[in-house]
Amino acid sequence: MVASSRHVLRLALRGEIAPIFGNALFCEYEDVLARDALWNGCPMERGEREALFDALMSVSLWIPVYFLWHPNLADEGDNHVLELAVAGGAESIVTANKRNFRRNSLHFPSIRIESAGEFLERSRP
Secondary structure (H helix, E strand, O other), X not given: OHHHHHHHHHHHHOOOXXXXXXXXXXXXXXXXXXXXXXXXXXXOOXXXXXXXXXXXXXXXEEXXXXXXXXXXXXXXXXXXXXXXXXXXOOOEEEOOOHHHHOOOOOOOOOOEEEOHHHHHHHHOO
C-alpha cells in the first residue's frame, strides 16, 4: 500500500496526474503535517515533509468549492473531500479509507473511490 501511494505521489510530482485541492483539504494536510507524533519513525524530517507538500501543491489544481452537498458520509469529516471531487470534476478519489465513502446520502457514480493500488492498476496502459 505504501509503495502504491508513493507511486501515485510520484505521478503527481511528474505532472502525469493532476491532484486537486481546496481550502478544507489544504487545511487538513497542513494540520496532519504539523502533528509531529504522527511522524515518529518516519525517515523524513518536518522540513522535508513541508517541502514535499509544497512541491505537491505546485503541481495541483486549486478548486474553489462554492457549494456544500453534505453527502453525509460515514465520517462527516470526509464530506469536504467528496464535495471537492464534485466541484473539480474528479474521476477518482484515491484513498486508503474507502469504507468511509461507501455509505452516503448523495451518490456520484462518475467518481470512483479507489485505493492507490486500484488507481494504478486501472491507469496502467
